[in-house]
Amino acid sequence: MKLLSMYNRYNVSVMVLVFVLSSAVSFFLIKQILKNEVDGSLLRVKAKIQSFVDQHDRLPEVNLLNDEMISFKRVAKPARGDEFRSVKLFIKGIGRVHLCRQLIYTLNTRRALYQVSIINPLEGTSHLTRLILSVTIITILMLIIATFVMNRLIISKLWRPFYQSITEVSNFKINDAHVPDFPVTRIAEFNFMISSLKTATTNASENYRILKEFTENAAHEIQTPLAIIQSKLDLLVQQDLPAEHIESLRSAYGAIRKLSRVNQDLLLITKIENSQFEKKDHVRIKEHIELKVLEFKEIWQLKNLDLKVSLKEAILSISPELLEILIYNVLGNATKHNYNGGFIHIELDADQLVVANSGSEKALNKERLFSRFYKEINNSENNGLGLSIIKQICEVSGIESAYRYEDGTHRFCFSF
Amino acid sequence: MRILVIEDEQELLKSITVYLESNAFVCEQASHIYAAREKLATSDYDCIVLDITLPVGSGMDILRELKEAHKSCGVLIISAKGSLDDKLLGLELGADDYLTKPFHLPELAARIHAINRRRVFGGNDLMVLDKLTVNVQDKYVRTEQGAVDLTRKEFELLMYFISNKNRVVTKEAIIDHLWGVHSNMPDNYDLIYVHIRNLRKKMTDKGCPDYIHAVYGIGYRFSIADLPVEA
Numbered sequence: 231m232k233l234l235s236m237y238n239r240y241n242v243s244v245m246v247l248v249f250v251l252s253s254a255v256s257f258f259l260i261k262q263i264l265k266n267e268v269d270g271s272l273l274r275v276k277a278k279i280q281s282f283v284d285q286h287d288r289l290p291e292v293n294l295l296n297d298e299m300i301s302f303k304r305v306a307k308p309a310r311g312d313e314f315r316s317v318k319l320f321i322k323g324i325g326r327v328h329l330c331r332q333l334i335y336t337l338n339t340r341r342a343l344y345q346v347s348i349i350n351p352l353e354g355t356s357h358l359t360r361l362i363l364s365v366t367i368i369t370i371l372m373l374i375i376a377t378f379v380m381n382r383l384i385i386s387k388l389w390r391p392f393y394q395s396i397t398e399v400s401n402f403k404i405n406d407a408h409v410p411d412f413p414v415t416r417i418a419e420f421n422f423m424i425s426s427l428k429t430a431t432t433n434a435s436e437n438y439r440i441l442k443e444f445t446e447n448a449a450h451e452i453q454t455p456l457a458i459i460q461s462k463l464d465l466l467v468q469q470d471l472p473a474e475h476i477e478s479l480r481s482a483y484g485a486i487r488k489l490s491r492v493n494q495d496l497l498l499i500t501k502i503e504n505s506q507f508e509k510k511d512h513v514r515i516k517e518h519i520e521l522k523v524l525e526f527k528e529i530w531q532l533k534n535l536d537l538k539v540s541l542k543e544a545i546l547s548i549s550p551e552l553l554e555i556l557i558y559n560v561l562g563n564a565t566k567h568n569y570n571g572g573f574i575h576i577e578l579d580a581d582q583l584v585v586a587n588s589g590s591e592k593a594l595n596k597e598r599l600f601s602r603f604y605k606e607i608n609n610s611e612n613n614g615l616g617l618s619i620i621k622q623i624c625e626v627s628g629i630e631s632a633y634r635y636e637d638g639t640h641r642f643c644f645s646f
Numbered sequence: 647m648r649i650l651v652i653e654d655e656q657e658l659l660k661s662i663t664v665y666l667e668s669n670a671f672v673c674e675q676a677s678h679i680y681a682a683r684e685k686l687a688t689s690d691y692d693c694i695v696l697d698i699t700l701p702v703g704s705g706m707d708i709l710r711e712l713k714e715a716h717k718s719c720g721v722l723i724i725s726a727k728g729s730l731d732d733k734l735l736g737l738e739l740g741a742d743d744y745l746t747k748p749f750h751l752p753e754l755a756a757r758i759h760a761i762n763r764r765r766v767f768g769g770n771d772l773m774v775l776d777k778l779t780v781n782v783q784d785k786y787v788r789t790e791q792g793a794v795d796l797t798r799k800e801f802e803l804l805m806y807f808i809s810n811k812n813r814v815v816t817k818e819a820i821i822d823h824l825w826g827v828h829s830n831m832p833d834n835y836d837l838i839y840v841h842i843r844n845l846r847k848k849m850t851d852k853g854c855p856d857y858i859h860a861v862y863g864i865g866y867r868f869s870i871a872d873l874p875v876e877a
Contacts, residue, residue, distance in 0.1 A: 453726035454655055457748035461661030464751035467814045467864060468668065476862040483864070487818050490748055506731070525825070528799075529834050 234385060238377055246370050253366040260358055265331060269314055272333040272348050275300070276312070279346065283339055299349040308336035308343055321351055328352070391415035395424055402431050404438045405503050442500055449497045456493065459486055495615035498555070499602075502622045507549035509627070515544045515553065516578060522557045523576065529565055536573040544580050546646050548627045556623045559616045560585050560642060567640070586641040593635030600631070647762060648672045648690070652682045652708065653697040653724070662695060665751040669813060671758070679703040686712070691719045692766070693758050696741070698725040698732060709739040720761035724749065750819035756809035775808060776870045777854045789852040799824055800845045807858065807868030816865035842866060 275298050282290040292300045313334045321328045329352045337344040391413040398410040410431050412424045463482055471479065501507070519541055530537055546553070564574050564587035572588030598604045600621035603614040624631045630645045649671045653659040656677060663673045674689070676682035679700050686694075686708070694712075698705035705723060712721065721741040725732060733744045742761040745754060763771060763782055773780040777789045785801045787794040796804065806815065806823050817838050824841075846858050859867045 450726055453747045454658070457724075457726070458655060458657045458661065460748040461658055461665070461751055464816075464819075465661055465664055467816060467861075468665075473862060476864055480862075480864050483816060483818055486748075528840075529837055532834065532836055532840065 234381055234389070238381065242374055242377055245373055249366055249370050249373070253362050257359060257362045260362075264352060264358070265316075268331045268350050268352055269333070272298070272314070272331060272350055273312075275348050275350075276333060276335065276346070279337065279348075283337065287340060289337075289339070289344065297350055299347075301347050302337070302344045303347070305336065305343050305345045308338065309334065309345065311335065316352070317349070319349060319351075388417065391417065391420045391424070395420070395427060399427055399431070404434050405442075409435070442503060445496055446500045446504075449493050449500070452489075452493050456486065456490055460490070492615065495619060499615070499619060499622055502552065502619070502626055505626060507552050507626075509547050509549050511547045513546050513548050513550055513553060515546055515583065516541045518550070518553055519557055519576065519578060519583075522554070522561055526561050526565065530574065533565070533568065534571045535565070535568060536571075538573070538575040539577075541576070541578040542580060544578055544583070544646065546627075546629075548629075552623045552627060556620060556627075556644075559620050560644075563616055564589075564640075564642075581646050583644045583646075584641060586639050588638055589640045591638055594633065594640065596633060599633055647692045647758075648674070649693050649695060649758065650674050650676060650682070650685055650689075650691045651695045652676045652679075652700070652705065653695070654678060654700050655697075661751065662754065665813075666755060666758070669755050669810065671755075679707065682708055683711070686715075686717070690717075693720040693722060693761055695722050695724060695754070695758070698723055698727065698736065706735065706739060709736065709741060713740045718765070720758070720765045722754070722757055722761060724754070750816070750822060752806070752810040752813060752815040752819050753823055755813075756806050756823065759809040760805075773808070775811075776857075778849070780804070780808070789849070789854055791853045794848050794852050796845065796848060799841055800848070803841055803845055807866070810868065812867065812869045814861045814865050814867050819865070 279290055279300070289302050290300075315332045315334070317330050317332050318327050319330045320326065321330070330349045331352055333346075333348045335346055337346045394413040398412055402408075402410045410427075412428060415421060415424070459482075463479060463486065467476075467479055519539075523537075523539060527537075560583075561574075561576075564585050567589045568574065568587050569589070573586075574588075575584075575586040577584045577586075595604070600617050602618045604617065621631060623629070624644065628646075632643045632645070634641045634643065647670070649666055651659055651662050651666070651673055653662065653675075654677055659675050659677055663675055666673050674685055674691070676685055679702055694708075696705045696708060705725075709721060712719070721743075723733075723736045723741045723744045724747060725736075725744070726747045736744055742764070743757050745757060771782060773782065778787060778794075779789070780787050782805070785796075785798070787796055787801065787804065802824060803820065806820065817835055820838055821834075824838075842858060846856055850856055857868050857870060859869065861867050
């Protein structure tokens with residue numbers, strides 16, 4: 231539910247409640263005022279009767295032309311004083327039962343005691359009720375309509391910067407050079423939010439850039455010492471060395487090779503992240519795969535891998551260099567993590583590439599699979615960057631990668 | 647063959663020079679751009695090994711100056727950067743090849759030889775080594791007893807050995823040469839073994855002595871014993 235509708239729900243229900251209450255209160259107040267008015271007129275009639283009795287020393291005649299209905303009744307003992315009541319009586323003039331006010335008191339003439347009852351119809355109350363009810367209903371309706379119109383016209387406009395900012399943030403990618411373009415607004419809360427978002431995104435981008443630059447610089451700085459070590463080893467190996475020295479030299483070669491690979495891969499990842507590879511349209515994947523398959527054939531034959539290749543034409547917009555690296559890595563992995571006499575199946579359709587291979591009897595960890603330096607076993611030949619590179623390439627090329635394990639078959643699927 | 651090595655890293659400069667000199671090249675060194683300019687102004691070189699990132703100026707400046715001076719020496723760029731743009735710019739400015747640091751010294755020698763063959767002989771030369779006659783252009787090898795039928799990889803391997811004759815080349819260097827440093831192919835020493843065994847057998851079958859010797863399981867050495875070092 232939108233904040234707006236939530237807010238409206240509360241707002242309108244409270245308003246309706248307030249209106250109903252205030253209508254009820256005003257209804258009773260007005261009714262009370264009317265009652266008081268009528269009671270006042272009853273007292274005026276009483277005063278008139280009293281002055282008539284005082285002057286003429288007899289009861290006045292009841293005038294039927296007046297609204298009041300007056301009746302006298304002889305009583306033995308006087309009542310306590312004025313008694314007002316509301317009664318319902320049939321009024322001939324109106325032709326129906328009507329709410330009336332009645333004043334009962336004891337009139338003391340010289341001859342006798344009379345109980346006097348003066349009744350005056352409480353006119354207009356039902357009109358009043360109807361009026362107040364309809365005013366209330368109309369006001370509530372108008373209120374609801376006004377609220378909705380307001381929301382449509384004004385509030386959604388007021389909220390626009392909020393939604394724009396949210397869209398910008400959700401489109402924000404840390405490795406993207408694109409800076410989020412936040413809207414300009416006069417609303418303090420939004421400005422506060424926007425400035426916080428700006429700071430957060432700028433900081434994130436900046437930190438990411440620094441980290442990336444660091445990786446890049448570190449990798450570059452490592453290149454030269456690596457080159458020196460490599461060259462010294464290449465010179466050393468030319469010497470006539472005793473066997474144990476050669477053994478040390480071999481270990482050194484192995485280690486420097488590993489280090490070079492890690493460095494190379496890290497540089498490659500930063501290059502991909504920096505989008506230093508240009509996309510080309512209409513890259514024919516089939517040709518690229520065919521070439522790589524040719525290169526791998528020797529190794530596969532040597533490892534006695536059963537090869538099944540079924541390639542259909544597929545055209546993709548991708549950087550050819552990256553495609554090459556991707557295929558190398560995927561086929562390389564399928565080869566490295568295979569056993570002698572296993573199999574590799576490569577299947578290319580118009581919209582996906584599936585590489586399935588035999589391998590360890592255990593599924594790889596799906597969550598960590600594509601993260602950097604992930605290794606299932608501490609395989610010395612592997613630095614755990616291959617899949618990370620695959621993932622990076624897929625990300626920048628709009629390819630979806632998936633991994634599945636089934637009965638000893640590891641299956642990597644790439645959908646374009 | 648006269649080579650000028652322009653590299654600001656002293657230790658690397660030394661290694662390159664030592665290796666190339668032991669490989670029958672005549673080397674001169676320049677560790678900064680001024681020394682390089684001076685040497686280029688006074689002497690002629692067959693090939694220049696050029697580092698792109700120098701403390702002052704850039705290897706690219708040297709390339710531009712060479713182009714303007716219409717010097718016809720080969721240029722091999724060695725760079726730590728390895729970015730495609732750098733490579734393209736270098737090649738555009740007249741460099742013949744590009745090698746990313748770190749590299750194997752035998753690879754460097756092989757590249758220089760290749761550049762030299764292309765420039766001096768237009769790739770159309772016949773190399774005679776002991777009993778072998780190699781046509782680099784047509785990738786063709788024969789002995790007195792006839793053609794040695796080599797696969798593309800075996801031929802590349804032979805050329806690599808010839809470029810580094812009497813030197814030990816490691817298996818890793820061979821893998822990187824045959825499959826490329828960036829191939830990310832799994833290292834497969836068995837595969838190297840198979841290729842080398844085939845190459846040896848094909849040459850000995852045609853009456854060559856066994857030129858290729860295994861060195862302690864670390865690599866191989868191609869040597870023609872009774873041949874002078876300069877081919």
